[in-house]
Amino acid sequence: MASPTRHETVTGPAPLLALAGVTKVYGVGEAAVRALDGVDFEVWPGDFVAITGASGSGKTTVVSILGCLEASSAGEYRIEGVSVQALSADVLAALRNAKFGFVFQNYNLLSRTSALENVALPLVYAGVGRVEREARARAALAEVGLEGREESRSNQLSGGQQQRVAIARALVNAPEVILADEPTGNLDSRTGRDIMELLSGLNRDRGITVLMVTHDPACAAWARRRVVFQDGRIRSDTRGEVAA
Amino acid sequence: MTLPATASLAFTALMRNRLRSLLTMLGVVIGVGAVLMMQATGRGATAYVGDTISAMGSNLLMVIPGSPRRQMGGGMTAPLFTVADVEAVRRRAHDLDALAAVTTRPMRLVAGANNRIVSVGGVSPEFLSIRGWGVADGRTLTREDERQAAQVCVLGKTVRDALFPGGPALGQELRVHELSCRVVGVLEAKGASAFGMDQDDVMYLPFSTFSRRVLGSERVAFMMARAPSPDRIDDLKAQLEAVMRERRRILEGDEDDFAVRDPRELQAVLDQVTGVLTTFLLGVAGISLVVGGIGIMNIMLVSVTERTREIGVRLAVGARPRDILSQFLVEAVALSAAGGLLGILLGLAGAWGLAKAISVPFVFPAAAIPVAFGVSLLVGVVFGVFPARKAARLNPLAALRFE
Ligand SMILES: Nc1ncnc2c1ncn2[C@@H]1O[C@H](COP(=O)(O)OP(=O)(O)OP(=O)(O)O)[C@@H](O)[C@H]1O
Numbered sequence: 001m002a003s004p005t006r007h008e009t010v011t012g013p014a015p016l017l018a019l020a021g022v023t024k025v026y027g028v029g030e031a032a033v034r035a036l037d038g039v040d041f042e043v044w045p046g047d048f049v050a051i052t053g054a055s056g057s058g059k060t061t062v063v064s065i066l067g068c069l070e071a072s073s074a075g076e077y078r079i080e081g082v083s084v085q086a087l088s089a090d091v092l093a094a095l096r097n098a099k100f101g102f103v104f105q106n107y108n109l110l111s112r113t114s115a116l117e118n119v120a121l122p123l124v125y126a127g128v129g130r131v132e133r134e135a136r137a138r139a140a141l142a143e144v145g146l147e148g149r150e151e152s153r154s155n156q157l158s159g160g161q162q163q164r165v166a167i168a169r170a171l172v173n174a175p176e177v178i179l180a181d182e183p184t185g186n187l188d189s190r191t192g193r194d195i196m197e198l199l200s201g202l203n204r205d206r207g208i209t210v211l212m213v214t215h216d217p218a219c220a221a222w223a224r225r226r227v228v229f230q231d232g233r234i235r236s237d238t239r240g241e242v243a244a
Numbered sequence: 245m246t247l248p249a250t251a252s253l254a255f256t257a258l259m260r261n262r263l264r265s266l267l268t269m270l271g272v273v274i275g276v277g278a279v280l281m282m283q284a285t286g287r288g289a290t291a292y293v294g295d296t297i298s299a300m301g302s303n304l305l306m307v308i309p310g311s312p313r314r315q316m317g318g319g320m321t322a323p324l325f326t327v328a329d330v331e332a333v334r335r336r337a338h339d340l341d342a343l344a345a346v347t348t349r350p351m352r353l354v355a356g357a358n359n360r361i362v363s364v365g366g367v368s369p370e371f372l373s374i375r376g377w378g379v380a381d382g383r384t385l386t387r388e389d390e391r392q393a394a395q396v397c398v399l400g401k402t403v404r405d406a407l408f409p410g411g412p413a414l415g416q417e418l419r420v421h422e423l424s425c426r427v428v429g430v431l432e433a434k435g436a437s438a439f440g441m442d443q444d445d446v447m448y449l450p451f452s453t454f455s456r457r458v459l460g461s462e463r464v465a466f467m468m469a470r471a472p473s474p475d476r477i478d479d480l481k482a483q484l485e486a487v488m489r490e491r492r493r494i495l496e497g498d499e500d501d502f503a504v505r506d507p508r509e510l511q512a513v514l515d516q517v518t519g520v521l522t523t524f525l526l527g528v529a530g531i532s533l534v535v536g537g538i539g540i541m542n543i544m545l546v547s548v549t550e551r552t553r554e555i556g557v558r559l560a561v562g563a564r565p566r567d568i569l570s571q572f573l574v575e576a577v578a579l580s581a582a583g584g585l586l587g588i589l590l591g592l593a594g595a596w597g598l599a600k601a602i603s604v605p606f607v608f609p610a611a612a613i614p615v616a617f618g619v620s621l622l623v624g625v626v627f628g629v630f631p632a633r634k635a636a637r638l639n640p641l642a643a644l645r646f647e
């Protein structure tokens with residue numbers, strides 16, 4: 001368990017995201033599954049967290065709750081001190097739009113849509129005009145090394161390239177936090193390393209907080225903080241040196 | 245998201261499944277097309293008949309043989325009228341402004357090398373003035389012609405053109421049966437009647453000339469009576485009926501074997517028929533629109549399911565529920581609006597074709613077009629709301645995990 005005192009000295013006075021006794025139950029009665037069971041967890045600005053744990057231990061669930069993709073069943077989730085339970089669907093949408101960027105294992109790009117349009121999608125919902133949208137999407141694609149592939153459709157890109165497009169999409173609206181659920185899960189180790197380099201670069205150079213779920217110890221080694229889930233609880237939460 | 249952006253999104257989505265979109269629209273296309281075609285054709289026909297009838301004058305009555313309960317053209321078995329009947333009516337109907345006896349017969353006219361079978365009418369001199377029909381050339385038929393059973397006639401424009409192409413008609417002789425007749429006038433052109441008959445394919449001569457010198461019978465096919473003013477028409481009708489019942493010896497309580505008809509009745513009957521037909525077709529169109537709407541709803545539900553992942557992605561990058569709602573609603577409305585536009589085009593084309601086919605003028609249904617379009621928009625909204633709400637209420641994570 002993370003102790004606030006320890007963090008204050010390292011990162012600053014207030015947690016960016018804070019779960020207190022958060023529980024998530026799926027289903028009802030006999031079929032009820034406790035995906036999260038009283039999780040206390042704090043994320044500080046600038047953190048680079050790797051979440052690991054056995055399949056079904058609640059990693060996706062916790063990341064989804066943190067990203068406001070899912071509501072908790074019990075407990076409290078605060079973003080910068082504000083309780084999320086009280087927020088309207090529109091405010092949650094605005095948070096997903098501006099504060100968080102998501103990267104998924106299966107990329108989740110819109111099919112039959114160009115890389116540029118995929119990347120610009122968050123800006124559409126942010127109400128950014130077409131010209132600025134396109135300029136910012138181009139810049140984001142350039143940042144992930146996909147200059148020149150703006151017009152390619154998702155199905156014309158390799159897995160690694162698709163995941164770069166997804167990262168560009170997560171980046172384009174200048175989020176504070178990137179939530180990545182097994183971003184390298186579908187990629188070979190070399191491509192996975194490129195993605196990890198990209199994510200850790202964003203954390204290091206742009207100060208973006210990164211939370212990453214992974215099964216791969218090599219990927220987890222990139223993070224400064226490692227959290228292990230087991231049966232819907234946090235088994236350990238440790239800080240370590242970043243791997244080379 | 246802005247409306248233009250949403251609209252272009254909907255357009256892209258619909259263009260991806262062109263055939264499916266087209267088939268989905270079909271119900272709305274047919275519904276809207278049927279309404280519009282009916283509106284245009286019905287309006288065109290009634291307006292035209294109305295024009296024709298009011299051109300004849302609103303204070304006219306026709307006395308025709310046959311039971312009044314039989315509809316038009318049912319006088320075959322009842323005896324025709326006589327010249328004595330006409331005289332009796334002329335003497336005894338007080339509210340009579342003018343009366344004409346008419347007998348018509350199709351006959352061959354011969355003028356030099358040209359000949360033509362024409363509807364030939366023996367008419368009292370009042371006939372043309374009752375019908376408000378003037379001459380374009382020459383003179384009309386007079387009382388003097390009638391008294392003398394003069395061998396003169398007036399021609400409709402079609403007949404004049406057929407018998408005397410390129411040359412003068414006035415003063416020329418033509419033959420009807422054994423009778424030689426001089427053309428004294430050419431009538432103003434009237435064009436086609438409400439029922440598509442060429443009204444200018446006629447020749448008129450004095451009733452006395454026709455009955456005595458051509459037919460050898462003084463029978464009268466029908467009488468045309470004019471009241472001094474439209475408010476006296478009911479009185480005149482009663483008087484005509486009384487005189488004719490007496491003349492034809494119809495006992496109290498027996499049914500007439502003749503009928504006094506007001507041309508405006510025809511309009512009323514026609515209006516009624518069009519009204520029934522319009523209501524019926526509106527019903528059919530309504531059902532078609534509902535079926536079309538359900539088709540749209542069905543396809544939109546399929547589309548929401550197919551695109552659950554897409555909805556999840558959109559929600560994850562910041563779409564609000566209402567953005568998703570409007571995306572799918574606009575798509576449904578775009579479907580039905582496109583169907584509506586297509587239906588309007590088809591309906592107009594159909595109405596135009598039908599008008600040409602039954603030779604009534606095509607009336608552009610200016611008022612019906614916005615209504616038809618509005619209804620198609622409404623269908624899209626009504627049947628699009630449910631699928632769109634279903635999409636908007638999806639849980640982001642569940643949508644992203646949807647297989
Ligand atoms: N919609 C749902 N309905 C029922 N149970 C669910 C649902 N979503 C998740 N669960 C259950 O919640 C538990 C936690 O799931 P979660 O996806 O968070 O695991 P995970 O740690 O991400 O696993 P993995 O490594 O396989 O991705 C699992 O037991 C899963 O079966």
Ligand SMILES: [Mg+2]
Nearest residue numbers: 059060061181
């Ligand atoms: Mg998972």
